[in-house]
Amino acid sequence: MKFLNFLLLALLGFPAAAQPSDLIQQLWKTYPQFKEESFTQRRIKHQDLQPLIEKYKQRAGFNIHHVGTSIEGRSLNLISIGTGKTNVFLWSQMHGDESTATMAIFDIFNFISSDKFKAEKVALFKNVTLHFLPMLNPDGAEVFQRRNTLGIDVNRDALRLQSPEGKTLKRIRDSLAADFGFNLHDQSKYYNAEASANPATISFLAPAYNYEKDVNGVRGNAMKLIVGMNHELQKIIPGQVAKYNDDFEPRAFGDNIQKWGTSTILIESGGFPDDPEKQEIRKLNFIAILSALFSISNQDYKTLDINDYKKIPENDSKLFDLKLTGLQYELLGETYILDLGINNLEISNGKNIYYYRSQIADQGDLSTNHGYKARDLTGYKIKPGIIYPDILDNLKDLENLDFFSILSGGYSYVQVKNIPKNENYTNYPIQIVSADFKIPIRLSVGSNPTFFLEKDGKAEYVVINGFFMDLEDIDNSIKNGLILR
Ligand SMILES: [Zn+2]
Numbered sequence: 001m002k003f004l005n006f007l008l009l010a011l012l013g014f015p016a017a018a019q020p021s022d023l024i025q026q027l028w029k030t031y032p033q034f035k036e037e038s039f040t041q042r043r044i045k046h047q048d049l050q051p052l053i054e055k056y057k058q059r060a061g062f063n064i065h066h067v068g069t070s071i072e073g074r075s076l077n078l079i080s081i082g083t084g085k086t087n088v089f090l091w092s093q094m095h096g097d098e099s100t101a102t103m104a105i106f107d108i109f110n111f112i113s114s115d116k117f118k119a120e121k122v123a124l125f126k127n128v129t130l131h132f133l134p135m136l137n138p139d140g141a142e143v144f145q146r147r148n149t150l151g152i153d154v155n156r157d158a159l160r161l162q163s164p165e166g167k168t169l170k171r172i173r174d175s176l177a178a179d180f181g182f183n184l185h186d187q188s189k190y191y192n193a194e195a196s197a198n199p200a201t202i203s204f205l206a207p208a209y210n211y212e213k214d215v216n217g218v219r220g221n222a223m224k225l226i227v228g229m230n231h232e233l234q235k236i237i238p239g240q241v242a243k244y245n246d247d248f249e250p251r252a253f254g255d256n257i258q259k260w261g262t263s264t265i266l267i268e269s270g271g272f273p274d275d276p277e278k279q280e281i282r283k284l285n286f287i288a289i290l291s292a293l294f295s296i297s298n299q300d301y302k303t304l305d306i307n308d309y310k311k312i313p314e315n316d317s318k319l320f321d322l323k324l325t326g327l328q329y330e331l332l333g334e335t336y337i338l339d340l341g342i343n344n345l346e347i348s349n350g351k352n353i354y355y356y357r358s359q360i361a362d363q364g365d366l367s368t369n370h371g372y373k374a375r376d377l378t379g380y381k382i383k384p385g386i387i388y389p390d391i392l393d394n395l396k397d398l399e400n401l402d403f404f405s406i407l408s409g410g411y412s413y414v415q416v417k418n419i420p421k422n423e424n425y426t427n428y429p430i431q432i433v434s435a436d437f438k439i440p441i442r443l444s445v446g447s448n449p450t451f452f453l454e455k456d457g458k459a460e461y462v463v464i465n466g467f468f469m470d471l472e473d474i475d476n477s478i479k480n481g482l483i484l485r
Contacts, residue, residue, distance in 0.1 A: 067166030096140015101184030126240025189271025323371030326378035358466020
């Protein structure tokens with residue numbers, strides 16, 4: 001039957017182009033062919049982009065122009081593709097530590113320059129011309145920080161235009177007078193889709209252009225495109241799409257670009273379980289952006305209902321990395337019931353390396369919160385860890401320790417005599433302490449969670465630097481221990 005269908009289609013001379021929704025499914029399946037393999041983690045820098053941009057300069061159809069320079073002298077490049085009369089402008093990473101969409105843009109370039117999906121791409125570029133400005137804030141990206149070298153948030157510079165990065169964005173927007181704009185960011189991984197435990201893996205916004213949050217044709221088209229992208233993403237990550245707050249911010253680019261007449265869509269990449277480098281979310285960006293571009297080209301979005309935009313849940317901020325529920329906690333002779341919300345915060349050394357320093361983000365009744373990992377520990381008692389009696393001379397001596405037996409003995413700290421000044425962590429599942437270290441006597445918001453969980457006098461679980469592990473099933477869930485002085 002399949003063959004007959006195929007034969008029939010061939011005889012009728014149907015074009016090879018896939019139907020829009022099928023196309024998105026096929027793109028999802030074939031994504032590995034287009035993934036830019038030189039990006040493997042999210043701390044990418046300007047110098048990582050340049051060889052790729054040089055490569056595309058040689059490719060037919062890619063028009064690349066140097067359009068600006070950052071404060072520290074890094075080039076800003078506009079990469080234009082296509083001949084269609086509808087102009088689409090996409091810019092990423094105006095916040096230096098928000099690189100997910102930058103990675104996806106280079107995946108999209110690989111898709112465009114490949115010999116796959118030819119018929120679809122011919123149709124696309126007959127109708128649209130795409131203009132990409134990846135990594136608008138390369139100085140911030142260099143040290144993986146939000147702000148630029150002037151120390152300002154480029155996304156609050158749309159009116160004053162002090163930063164060369166913001167000036168470039170404004171000038172390009174004005175010169176293109178693009179019909180559509182994509183403002184590509186990352187948001188906190190602790191955002192969830194309202195009234196659910198799902199992370200807001202992707203959040204959209206059609207920014208408001210006035211305090212009244214009116215919807216004109218320009219903003220309405222942005223909303224319709226979001227409805228289409230949400231429709232496609234729901235098939236892949238059901239319940240993990242939300243809507244960013246639409247309060248009007250008069251200094252922000254998205255809000256102003258909408259006001260200046262470009263239908264503007266904000267895409268925020270949030271969190272996804274077990275995806276700290278955002279490689280899965282990068283793939284979702286690839287799909288969402290391409291689905292919108294094809295929709296702009298074939299004008300499918302025009303039939304979509306703005307009310308479906310309103311139905312997308314709002315972002316909420318109720319997620320923790322780890323939520324532990326129903327713990328018994330002893331304080332001054334009394335026992336209390338506590339839930340703990342724990343976040344594993346990244347500490348970066350400015351290069352590509354980072355480690356985790358975890359914190360109790362909240363404690364008390366956390367029944368309205370959620371966790372990427374959540375455990376009901378009703379009946380378990382919190383027991384502080386103690387210091388291992390043997391004192392080691394230096395960090396190298398840790399190699400010889402049997403951490404399973406140390407943790408099983410109720411020891412969560414190992415004292416080391418000579419700790420180099422600049423060392424803050426080890427990759428061992430234990431906390432390293434100096435002679436001056438005092439075990440914290442209370443759990444408090446902001447403190448580092450390290451303790452055992454026992455039932456009927458027997459420790460069954462341990463939390464080291466905010467990472468939870470079953471003592472019967474020791475694995476590598478403790479990403480790193482800290483050095484505490
Ligand atoms: Zn941002």
